[in-house]
Amino acid sequence: MTSWNKDPVLTVEHLTMRFGGLVAIDDISFAVGRHDITALIGPNGAGKTTVFNCITGFYKPTEGMITLTAPDGERFYLERLTDHDINAEARVARTFQNIRLFPGMTVLENLMVAQHNELHRATNFTVGALLGLGNFARAESQAVDLSRYWLDRVGLLSRADEAAGDLPYGDQRRLEIARAMCTKPLLLCLDEPAAGLNARESDGLNALLYKIRETEKIAIFLIEHDMSVVMRISDHIIVLDYGKKIADGTPKHVRDDPLVIAAYLGVPEDDVTGEAKA
Amino acid sequence: MAEPGKPLGLRLKSALSDSLLTAIIAFALFSLVLGLRTEDGVTGLTLHPRPQLLAIAVGVVFAGRLLLNLFVWQAQYPLTTPFAKLFTREPFDERDKTVLGATAALGVVVFIVSAVFDAPAFELIAAAVLIFVGFGVLRRAIVHFFPDLPYAHIFIVGGILFAIFFPLTSYALEKAFHLGLPLRYWFDLSILVLTYVMLGWGLNIVVGLAGLLDLGYVAFYAVGAYTFALLATHFGLGFWICLPIAGVAAALWGVILGFPVLRLRGDYLAIVTLAFGEIIRIVLLNWTEVTNGPNGISGIPKPTFFGLPFSPFADGTTFSSFFGLKYDALHGIIFLYYVILALAFLTNLVTLRMRRLPIGRAWEAMREDEIACRSLGINTTITKLTAFATGALFGGLAGCFFATRQGFVSPESFSFIESAIILSIVVLGGMGSQLGVAIAAVVMVGGFEALRHTEGLQSIFGAGFDPALYRMLLFGIAMVGIMVWRPRGLIASRSPTIALNEAKTVSADLVRQGRG
Numbered sequence: 001m002t003s004w005n006k007d008p009v010l011t012v013e014h015l016t017m018r019f020g021g022l023v024a025i026d027d028i029s030f031a032v033g034r035h036d037i038t039a040l041i042g043p044n045g046a047g048k049t050t051v052f053n054c055i056t057g058f059y060k061p062t063e064g065m066i067t068l069t070a071p072d073g074e075r076f077y078l079e080r081l082t083d084h085d086i087n088a089e090a091r092v093a094r095t096f097q098n099i100r101l102f103p104g105m106t107v108l109e110n111l112m113v114a115q116h117n118e119l120h121r122a123t124n125f126t127v128g129a130l131l132g133l134g135n136f137a138r139a140e141s142q143a144v145d146l147s148r149y150w151l152d153r154v155g156l157l158s159r160a161d162e163a164a165g166d167l168p169y170g171d172q173r174r175l176e177i178a179r180a181m182c183t184k185p186l187l188l189c190l191d192e193p194a195a196g197l198n199a200r201e202s203d204g205l206n207a208l209l210y211k212i213r214e215t216e217k218i219a220i221f222l223i224e225h226d227m228s229v230v231m232r233i234s235d236h237i238i239v240l241d242y243g244k245k246i247a248d249g250t251p252k253h254v255r256d257d258p259l260v261i262a263a264y265l266g267v268p269e270d271d272v273t274g275e276a277k278a
Numbered sequence: 279m280a281e282p283g284k285p286l287g288l289r290l291k292s293a294l295s296d297s298l299l300t301a302i303i304a305f306a307l308f309s310l311v312l313g314l315r316t317e318d319g320v321t322g323l324t325l326h327p328r329p330q331l332l333a334i335a336v337g338v339v340f341a342g343r344l345l346l347n348l349f350v351w352q353a354q355y356p357l358t359t360p361f362a363k364l365f366t367r368e369p370f371d372e373r374d375k376t377v378l379g380a381t382a383a384l385g386v387v388v389f390i391v392s393a394v395f396d397a398p399a400f401e402l403i404a405a406a407v408l409i410f411v412g413f414g415v416l417r418r419a420i421v422h423f424f425p426d427l428p429y430a431h432i433f434i435v436g437g438i439l440f441a442i443f444f445p446l447t448s449y450a451l452e453k454a455f456h457l458g459l460p461l462r463y464w465f466d467l468s469i470l471v472l473t474y475v476m477l478g479w480g481l482n483i484v485v486g487l488a489g490l491l492d493l494g495y496v497a498f499y500a501v502g503a504y505t506f507a508l509l510a511t512h513f514g515l516g517f518w519i520c521l522p523i524a525g526v527a528a529a530l531w532g533v534i535l536g537f538p539v540l541r542l543r544g545d546y547l548a549i550v551t552l553a554f555g556e557i558i559r560i561v562l563l564n565w566t567e568v569t570n571g572p573n574g575i576s577g578i579p580k581p582t583f584f585g586l587p588f589s590p591f592a593d594g595t596t597f598s599s600f601f602g603l604k605y606d607a608l609h610g611i612i613f614l615y616y617v618i619l620a621l622a623f624l625t626n627l628v629t630l631r632m633r634r635l636p637i638g639r640a641w642e643a644m645r646e647d648e649i650a651c652r653s654l655g656i657n658t659t660i661t662k663l664t665a666f667a668t669g670a671l672f673g674g675l676a677g678c679f680f681a682t683r684q685g686f687v688s689p690e691s692f693s694f695i696e697s698a699i700i701l702s703i704v705v706l707g708g709m710g711s712q713l714g715v716a717i718a719a720v721v722m723v724g725g726f727e728a729l730r731h732t733e734g735l736q737s738i739f740g741a742g743f744d745p746a747l748y749r750m751l752l753f754g755i756a757m758v759g760i761m762v763w764r765p766r767g768l769i770a771s772r773s774p775t776i777a778l779n780e781a782k783t784v785s786a787d788l789v790r791q792g793r794g
Binding site: 088094102109126160180 | 628631632635636637639640642643646647649650651652653654655656657658664772774775776777778779780781782784785788789790
């Protein structure tokens with residue numbers, strides 16, 4: 001039994017997603033360890049983003065069960081929750097492959113929106129704050145402090161009052177991570193966080209992810225295209241190909257798997273199965 | 279169009295060919311619209327050609343285009359430069375000063391000559407040019423001597439103070455000096471303008487902040503108006519009790535409309551809200567037992583001043599008898615003015631406050647990216663519904679006021695054109711900008727109303743000319759003009775709701791307009 005099965009934050013069991021006749025994901029099961037960096041890799045069209053969308057509630061899976069276990073043992077069945085409750089209650093945060101910031105709002109505002117639910121409660125659902133009641137001012141200053149903390153972590157503190165759409169690409173990626181972290185997640189899902197970054201930015205991102213795991217004690221689950229990046233930072237790798245799981249294990253284990261090599265290098269299937277048997 | 283700086287012959291040639299092409303297009307467009315006129319004759323409709331008018335129109339287009347080509351678009355020094363500079367802070371050079379001076383001198387000469395020879399049309403044109411240049415020079419002078427004043431704030435505070443003191447001051451002046459001012463007309467017009475300011479601000483919540491395109495806003499206005507009208511005529515309730523009820527009723531309808539359309543976005547949302555507006559109007563028209571159908575409901579009471587009615591008859595204490603004043607119908611109108619001013623301010627203050635609360639940020643975030651909102655745990659269903667309900671609430675309050683001001687409501691007042699006017703006020707003003715919406719409402723409603731009273735225009739176009747007839751045409755021209763020069767509205771930049779160090783306005787091209 002591997003470490004991620006002992007105390008998983010997320011378990012996915014028999015997940016299947018069909019779009020009409022197309023089977024995008026076919027009976028996938030895996031676990032994400034509570035303090036691991038877990039990577040989901042695979043060639044284009046393997047179904048990685050579909051898995052992500054099922055976990056974060058943007059798709060309703062056709063079959064299967066997705067369970068998030070909080071540290072206190074409370075379980076959330078994500079396939080039954082709506083997308084915003086998956087963030088608000090089960091505390092799963094995500095970023096997007098094509099960055100989805102609020103471009104016309106400032107960097108700070110982006111982070112304040114991420115803390116909406118808590119702040120909204122502090123305003124007594126707007127009514128109280130309109131009448132000058134409640135402790136909104138204190139809640140807001142706490143929210144600003146949290147935003148400031150994360151801006152500092154991702155190195156954007158000096159640009160807090162600029163429009164998010166004005167930031168360079170790499171900064172936007174980091175801001176999206178900071179925004180997701182402001183929702184105080186147990187599981188952070190990153191959809192191709194290194195896409196479009198140069199080597200230096202990519203290294204910076206890896207360092208940031210390490211740091212987040214270390215200080216926040218949360219699980220990071222990421223999709224990545226580039227094997228070399230994944231091998232360096234992940235504790236646990238799951239490989240998909242054509243909607244099926246073909247490998248699941250440590251980076252070392254996955255790197256030597258003939259099916260993975262075949263999927264990435266395009267070796268004919270007969271050769272691979274023959275080799276595997278031999 | 280040729281590049282500036284080409285030899286004169288070439289420029290002239292390209293200018294001529296461009297103007298000719300424009301004239302041909304103008305001919306094609308005008309030939310049916312202006313060139314032919316249908317008249318009701320004995321034998322039915324007959325066509326009358328109007329070649330002179332057509333020729334004049336095409337000639338004006340040709341000459342105008344030629345002049346623009348030669349002196350602006352293809353000129354090395356466009357003649358419009360100094361006039362554009364009047365509204366910036368760029369320094370003037372010698373040429374600019376010469377052009378401005380020459381324009382002013384020409385304006386004065388034309389004005390004097392036309393005044394002497396009694397040609398009011400030229401007088402008016404010259405006056406307009408002089409006022410334009412004079413205003414621009416004055417602006418430049420003020421900016422030159424006080425470069426660092428917070429002009430935007432001065433403008434806003436000035437506008438608010440004007441709105442507060444204008445009726446009392448003008449009334450006091452009239453009473454003191456008997457100037458013969460058309461006060462009744464002024465107050466009625468200001469009340470109308472303020473009603474549209476309030477409606478614009480209300481719709482701005484839905485369209486400008488939340489990015490939900492609502493073409494049926496007038497429905498909530500109608501719900502508010504009819505709620506008050508029915509409660510007042512059936513149960514004898516007064517304005518102040520019915521005002522909150524009307525607001526809540528409209529908000530409720532906002533939620534009822536909101537639910538089925540939550541899944542719709544953009545154009546589809548626009549169509550459904552449009553249909554909703556029409557449904558409300560048609561129900562009001564046909565449900566005769568309750569709404570009295572097309573005849574409407576009359577006898578709606580006026581608001582009282584803390585229980586004191588504005589009435590000439592002394593059955594009980596009235597406003598005038600309580601304060602020992604001589605009865606004047608203007609008292610009631612001035613009071614109505616302050617009621618709608620207070621309602622409009624309430625709308626504005628609540629909106630400004632809500633923008634800085636989590637709900638307002640969620641509205642704007644939803645306009646920017648709805649999917650990202652949901653990934654951050656924001657329930658977009660509820661957020662959309664609150665936007666609809668809040669917008670509808672203010673629409674309902676405005677409707678209640680409308681009913682009490684008119685004393686009469688009928689479905690006629692709530693046609694689609696009202697929704698269109700309110701929406702164009704929001705779009706022209708700059709979606710999301712409170713100041714822009716207020717300016718747009720003043721210009722669109724007040725400006726066009728003021729057109730009725732320009733005798734000078736009648737001297738140009740003949741005595742039978744009624745500028746108000748051309749209201750929709752001017753509306754369209756204003757819309758096209760704004761969309762060409764300021765595609766995001768008069769005031770398009772967005773001011774942040776919170777800042778760590780120093781708030782910087784966000785330029786319009788980053789702000790999204792929302793997809794419903």
